[in-house]
Amino acid sequence: MDLQPLKADARRGIxxxxxxxxxxxxxxxxxxxxxxxxxxxxxxQAHVRQLEARLAQYETPPAPPPEVSTDFSVETEQKRRAGxxxxxxxxxxxxxxxxxxxxxxxxxxxxxxxxSAQPEECVFVRERVAWRLKGGQAVFxxxxxxxxxxxxxxxxxxxxxxxSEYGFEFVLLLAFLMFVTRVSLDKACSLLQFFCGLPLTxxxxxxxxxxxxxxWEPEFDALCDLLVLANIVYTDETSWKIGKDGCSxxxxxxxxxxxxxxxxxxxxxxxxxxxxxxxxxxxxxSDDAAVYAERFRKGQKCWGHLLRKAIKLSLLYPExxxxxxxxxxxxxxxxxxxxxxxxxxxxxxxxxxxVADLHDALWQAAEPHTPIWDHPRTPDEKDFSNLxxxxxxxxxxxxxxTFVRHPEVEPTNNSSERExxxxxxxxxxxxxxxxxxxxxxxxILQSVLASLKKQLETFTLASVVEEAMRWLITGHSRFxxxxxxxxxxxxxxxxxxxxxxxxxxx
Numbered sequence: 001m002d003l004q005p006l007k008a009d010a011r012r013g014i015x016x017x018x019x020x021x022x023x024x025x026x027x028x029x030x031x032x033x034x035x036x037x038x039x040x041x042x043x044x045q046a047h048v049r050q051l052e053a054r055l056a057q058y059e060t061p062p063a064p065p066p067e068v069s070t071d072f073s074v075e076t077e078q079k080r081r082a083g084x085x086x087x088x089x090x091x092x093x094x095x096x097x098x099x100x101x102x103x104x105x106x107x108x109x110x111x112x113x114x115x116s117a118q119p120e121e122c123v124f125v126r127e128r129v130a131w132r133l134k135g136g137q138a139v140f141x142x143x144x145x146x147x148x149x150x151x152x153x154x155x156x157x158x159x160x161x162x163x164s165e166y167g168f169e170f171v172l173l174l175a176f177l178m179f180v181t182r183v184s185l186d187k188a189c190s191l192l193q194f195f196c197g198l199p200l201t202x203x204x205x206x207x208x209x210x211x212x213x214x215x216w217e218p219e220f221d222a223l224c225d226l227l228v229l230a231n232i233v234y235t236d237e238t239s240w241k242i243g244k245d246g247c248s249x250x251x252x253x254x255x256x257x258x259x260x261x262x263x264x265x266x267x268x269x270x271x272x273x274x275x276x277x278x279x280x281x282x283x284x285x286s287d288d289a290a291v292y293a294e295r296f297r298k299g300q301k302c303w304g305h306l307l308r309k310a311i312k313l314s315l316l317y318p319e320x321x322x323x324x325x326x327x328x329x330x331x332x333x334x335x336x337x338x339x340x341x342x343x344x345x346x347x348x349x350x351x352x353x354x355v356a357d358l359h360d361a362l363w364q365a366a367e368p369h370t371p372i373w374d375h376p377r378t379p380d381e382k383d384f385s386n387l388x389x390x391x392x393x394x395x396x397x398x399x400x401x402t403f404v405r406h407p408e409v410e411p412t413n414n415s416s417e418r419e420x421x422x423x424x425x426x427x428x429x430x431x432x433x434x435x436x437x438x439x440x441x442x443x444i445l446q447s448v449l450a451s452l453k454k455q456l457e458t459f460t461l462a463s464v465v466e467e468a469m470r471w472l473i474t475g476h477s478r479f480x481x482x483x484x485x486x487x488x489x490x491x492x493x494x495x496x497x498x499x500x501x502x503x504x505x506x
Contacts, residue, residue, distance in 0.1 A: 100129045100165075104142035111144045114155045122146035130160045131198060132167040138198035159469055161211055168472070169465050170198060171208050176461070178209070179446040180453075182422055184431065213441040219471070220444040222479040223259050223451055227274060229486045230254040232409055234285045235292075236416035237266050238424055241432040242439055249427075250274070251419045257479075258419065258450035263439030266291060283402060285413045288390060300402040301394050303334055304412040309387050317380050322369045326384075329365035333358055334411070341407045348405070355401045362391055362400075419450070451479065 009016075113122050125145045132141045147154045159168045170192065177188040189205050192198040227233055233252055240249040240262055248266040252259045252274060264270045268291055275284070277295070284296035287305045310327040317323055340346065340354040366373065366388050373385040394400045403411040426432065433439035452467065453459045455478065471477040 101142060103140050104129055108139055109142045112155050112157060113146045114148055117148055121148055123149055125154045128157055130157060130165050130167055131170060133169045133196060138196045161215060164211065166208060168468060171212050172464055172468060174205055174208055175212060175445050175449060180449055182426060209441060213444045216444050216448050219448050219477045219479050222483045223257050223447055225483050226257050227252050227259060228279050231282045233282055234413045234416040236413050236420055238420050240427060242436060243434055249423055251416050253416050253419060256454055259447045260443055262443045263433055263436060283409055285409060287413060298402055299399040300409050301399045302413045304414060313380060313384055322372055323384060326365060326369060333361050337401050337404050340404045351405050355404050358401050359395050362395060
């Protein structure tokens with residue numbers, strides 16, 4: 001309300017009393033509203049105090065403010081900077097033998113004596129427990145180990161690696177599932193639990209594979225040395241990864257051995273390490289990658305790669321008959337080479353004559369298309385020119401028909417390509433190596449298992465366990481025996497007296 005005009009009229013003595021009554025009524029109404037609001041506020045404040053009192057019993061009292069230290073010594077400052085020491089997480093560690101012994105049933109204890117020793121000649125030394133496969137199920141088995149009286153040599157548990165609680169059969173099963181069946185480590189543990197009832201964690205499985213790889217490392221080295229002494233080696237490579245870093249996977253095959261090298265580099269240094277030029281005198285079968293150029297004393301370049309290039313051109317450009325005609329000529333020449341390879345009536349001189357004829361046929365096959373490959377104008381003609389010049393270069397290097405001169409050699413490296421298919425699928429699924437040791441472990445285990453698959457009559461768990469157990473007992477494997485025999489044969493040839501020359505008669 002505006003009281004200024006009323007005040008001015010009152011001072012001049014002309015104010016209307018009715019206007020004063022209206023002002024008084026307005027003030028009484030405003031006072032009543034104010035009193036109601038104040039009463040409502042007091043009620044709400046009382047209700048809030050009641051709620052706070054109820055909630056107080058469920059809340060923790062606030063922490064007192066930190067005390068400000070007045071000690072400014074060097075020792076106090078060092079303690080402040082060091083901060084609180086983190087508590088070390090308590091690890092489970094290895095269980096005590098007494099706890100494990102209680103889990104072994106009475107009928108699952110075995111006494112282990114030294115070979116050809118009678119029980120009365122032996123002294124008890126200690127006990128060991130391990131999971132073993134019996135009747136298709138995992139059984140926790142206890143062993144009482146004895147030694148001869150007066151001897152410090154303690155017998156070992158047959159089929160169990162040192163400091164291991166799992167039989168060799170479980171370690172081989174785990175390696176087979178991961179590197180032959182190619183399942184993940186988690187799935188391998190689940191499969192062993194489901195089929196065998198074996199309690200195996202991922203960390204335990206990883207430790208078992210590490211132990212097996214270190215145990216088989218000498219066998220892997222023997223396989224690499226056997227490659228150098230081989231007559232024929234098929235090789236191929238593909239990309240691989242260690243973590244996020246790109247690298248390569250190289251495979252080397254012979255008739256009896258397989259070596260897969262994960263995590264290497266595709267360069268001459270790796271090839272020189274695996275097949276040293278001054279030691280490897282065999283035949284190398286490969287594609288026409290630059291790393292293999294003039295690399296082997298005798299080489300065979302893969303015909304499959306050459307024919308695929310010609311097939312691609314003929315399919316992409318059917319309107320250009322020169323490509324299909326050249327493809328037909330290459331196929332006919334290749335088939336002639338295969339027939340000559342299988343013709344056992346041919347002598348070395350006859351095979352050399354066949355190779356010369358096949359070289360001439362390749363020159364003649366390219367001659368009708370000289371304007372295209374000698375002066376390419378389009379990208380496809382450039383590809384055709386590269387193919388023709390590649391074949392010419394391989395003719396000069398004499399690496400196209402080595403399989404005719406040496407019938408035991410295959411004309412392609414398809415066997416090594418097939419060996420790379422499974423690892424390539426693992427790479428595409430991002431299941432590569434996570435560390436350098438992981439790549440080496442995969443190289444060792446996969447190479448040994450692949451070589452055993454070639455040499456064992458039946459590749460089963462029983463046969464692989466029997467073979468690996470023999471290595472464990474004798475201390476050397478069949479691969480090391482083969483390497484020793486090959487070196488002995490080379491030494492015998494090197495030390496043999498030269499044969500006297502036969503003088504012509506007449």
